[in-house]
Amino acid sequence: MYYRSLFPRDLFAELDRLQRELQQSVDPNPSIRGLTRGFPALNVGGTPKTVDIYAFAPGIDPATLDVQLVKGMLTIAGERKIDPVPEKATLHIDERFAGRFRRVVSLPDDADPNAIEAKYKDGVLHVRIQRKEEAQPRRITIQ
């Protein structure tokens, strides 16, 4: 609401967002992290066996991406360099993110720090963390 969204939408989606944000702004207990959005945009989801994090970071050399897991906090950091504007050229629209970035996600308690894999495809970093074996639901047979 107070910041320009990284992924602006078309008019109808924008009206829908406005409605939701109005609802959120009348909520007496908003999130401590506010409504800000950063780069890369993150989607988080999970299955009973995994926690899946998708970071939308197009045009980055995966070797320069720094993904760290410390005490249940997953950090995705890096730098996005974009081609400089040549001399005697005019920049008409300037919306793409450039520069250093860092985003942190706190993982659920049952995430296993030893079973984590990261893939970069089509500009999306997908981090998959397995949930711990002991946290899996088990059926107990009744004697």
Add this chain to the structure above:
Amino acid sequence: MSENNAVAKASEPRRDEAALLPPTDVIEDAGGITLYADLAGVPKDKLSLQVEADTLTIEGEVALDLPEGMESSHAEVSLPRYRRVFTLSRELDPGKVSAEFNQGVLKLRIPKAEHAQPRRIEIQVA
């Protein structure tokens, strides 16, 4: 690519579907316009570029490798498609558009038509 474009042209554009606007940079130099657009999550075969008369349409469908039964708990990219439409000006040559698509970044080069290239006019001193 050409096959996909043909299919995309045959079907009616789905204007009613909500879409994200991809962040874009547009740079103009003497020879033409260079456009960069961030379309993270779009594979090459799901990207569609159309130039019709003076309208440039960029569309892409997001295809993520989602595990079966995944439940989303937080989504900043909340729609599975991008769409953005630009109106080209007359001096641009839509027949010579070249495109590169690499790791979610689209780079389009639209050169200016021959007659619109800048020319330096000599001033005669009488």
